[in-house]
Amino acid sequence: MIVESHTVRFDSLPLDNGATLAPVDVAYESYGRLNAARSNAILVLHAFTGDAHAAGIGHESGKPGWWDNSIGPGKAFDTNQYFVLCSNVLGGCRGTTGPSSIDPATGRPYAMSFPVITIGDMVRLQKMLVDHLGIGKLLAVTGGSMGGMQALEWAVSYPDRVVSAIPIATTTRHSAQQIAFNEVGRQAIMADPDWNGGDYYSGKPPARGLAVARMVGHITYMSDDSMREKFGRRLRDKDTFSFGFDVDFEVESYLRYRGLQFVNRFDANSYLYITKAMDYFDLTSGHQTLNAAMEAVSARFLVISFSSDWLYPSYQSQEIVRALRSRNCDVAYVELQANYGHDSFLVDVAEQTNLVRGFLASTFEKIA
Amino acid sequence: MTADTPRKSPFVRELLGRSDYAIIGDIVEPRTKVLDLGCGEGELLAWLAANKEVEGRGVEIVGAKVSRAIARGVSVHQSDIDEGLADYPDRAFDYVILSQTLQETRHPRQVLREMVRVGRRVIVAFPNFGHWKVRLSMLFSGRAPRTRLFPYEWYDSPNIHFLTVQDFEELAAAEGLSVERRYFLAGHRKIVVMPNLLAETAVFLVSGK
Numbered sequence: 001m002i003v004e005s006h007t008v009r010f011d012s013l014p015l016d017n018g019a020t021l022a023p024v025d026v027a028y029e030s031y032g033r034l035n036a037a038r039s040n041a042i043l044v045l046h047a048f049t050g051d052a053h054a055a056g057i058g059h060e061s062g063k064p065g066w067w068d069n070s071i072g073p074g075k076a077f078d079t080n081q082y083f084v085l086c087s088n089v090l091g092g093c094r095g096t097t098g099p100s101s102i103d104p105a106t107g108r109p110y111a112m113s114f115p116v117i118t119i120g121d122m123v124r125l126q127k128m129l130v131d132h133l134g135i136g137k138l139l140a141v142t143g144g145s146m147g148g149m150q151a152l153e154w155a156v157s158y159p160d161r162v163v164s165a166i167p168i169a170t171t172t173r174h175s176a177q178q179i180a181f182n183e184v185g186r187q188a189i190m191a192d193p194d195w196n197g198g199d200y201y202s203g204k205p206p207a208r209g210l211a212v213a214r215m216v217g218h219i220t221y222m223s224d225d226s227m228r229e230k231f232g233r234r235l236r237d238k239d240t241f242s243f244g245f246d247v248d249f250e251v252e253s254y255l256r257y258r259g260l261q262f263v264n265r266f267d268a269n270s271y272l273y274i275t276k277a278m279d280y281f282d283l284t285s286g287h288q289t290l291n292a293a294m295e296a297v298s299a300r301f302l303v304i305s306f307s308s309d310w311l312y313p314s315y316q317s318q319e320i321v322r323a324l325r326s327r328n329c330d331v332a333y334v335e336l337q338a339n340y341g342h343d344s345f346l347v348d349v350a351e352q353t354n355l356v357r358g359f360l361a362s363t364f365e366k367i368a
Numbered sequence: 369m370t371a372d373t374p375r376k377s378p379f380v381r382e383l384l385g386r387s388d389y390a391i392i393g394d395i396v397e398p399r400t401k402v403l404d405l406g407c408g409e410g411e412l413l414a415w416l417a418a419n420k421e422v423e424g425r426g427v428e429i430v431g432a433k434v435s436r437a438i439a440r441g442v443s444v445h446q447s448d449i450d451e452g453l454a455d456y457p458d459r460a461f462d463y464v465i466l467s468q469t470l471q472e473t474r475h476p477r478q479v480l481r482e483m484v485r486v487g488r489r490v491i492v493a494f495p496n497f498g499h500w501k502v503r504l505s506m507l508f509s510g511r512a513p514r515t516r517l518f519p520y521e522w523y524d525s526p527n528i529h530f531l532t533v534q535d536f537e538e539l540a541a542a543e544g545l546s547v548e549r550r551y552f553l554a555g556h557r558k559i560v561v562m563p564n565l566l567a568e569t570a571v572f573l574v575s576g577k
Contacts, residue, residue, distance in 0.1 A: 302438065325445075326453040332442075332443040351435055357437045358438055359438055362441025
């Protein structure tokens, strides 16, 4: 399945911080066909560093999408039955307007003059896209990690537009630990002299800082078990220590490689803005309690967490479930046994596939 | 003690391989909202949804069973029954079902109170520890009883609170619950006399004040 990205431009987008962004581009891809009743659309929401290319083989890149193991004919999100849509988030660097985009007022990249954005802003823009495509109700909104935050935001902000939600390995708000890891990443970028106050688009990007940020991120996405299994204490192309500070261990080599690879595809300022949006996200804001925040929610829910995910631990998913139950919402929840830590929702999808397939089929049946 | 007198056959058919399910399937009114505690793979809820248009929810502690229930389209959440009811609002369900699990809970009295709080009616099915075979097994062997319904060695048994038909009647009375219906079974036979001695399984339909 060869897929192409599309871009749509909107005149302006009002933001939570009071500013207005104008104009705004959104990059998106879609898979499968929208049925005549327009009742089979599923909005897939990507995690922190993802993009609109969720499935199929990219027309230009030749690469599979980030959730290609879950979206496609016969897969969890079966494109023989459903119309699946995915867009790059606001603040991103993969086709949707973000800090690396040109500010029409200056003719130069926004850089740090880009407004600080929120998960709510990202979702507002997605709703404009959904409206633009003529889709009334979404059969499902789904995503893992930051994608799960967006799914929750959708269900709370646009309850009459969402039939069901599948938030995976996510939270209603970041804990101190989650904010702390994001802050380490931000500080690594800003400490790199090449960052230059965010103004680096005509010169060298802060590659070292961004790579270190990514290395920390990767550690938090894995589990102790999966790292032991994958690397252990194995040495890289040698039998003895080098007694120096070049790469000795496999794990060092892996992290350096992933860090460098990341620099080629991701913008450092997007890293700053998007992590801040995640840290600001709090579903309870403006309400007394999480239960009160869920008051308008009418969607059916499937909440999934993973036993080895210590970055978004199961207790955070259980908080979502408890709040939904207190509103007597229709919610299914399971903690899947998986060894890959936070990454499980992307890599260990066999059981997740059965759950999603059954949940979607029964939801689709209910509205038919 | 009173018991419903069977009008036609003293035999009870099976539902999903279980005679207590057949009784529960009869009790539950169509188009109601049902919570099944310890729902396993959601078989009963799926049957009630398909045959009685019931809106069902389940609670189950074993993850693999929860997964299979969700995969068949039943809304089940993974939780401990002893803790899992606290979040529901009062009277959230028309029926709360606890089938063959009361004796496995840590705080059965508290569980019963919670069930009555979140459900207008409560259906409890449990194995009767007062059955004559249980009594004889203990009397003659001098060991923890082992019968068809209590097949476990004492150290492997999931059952941590043994109760009889009479015990449940007394607890229901102490809690001020009204017993609307009672059914007693031995295999597929309905028991009409001396249920505390003759019933292997009891099914109670109770409601709060």
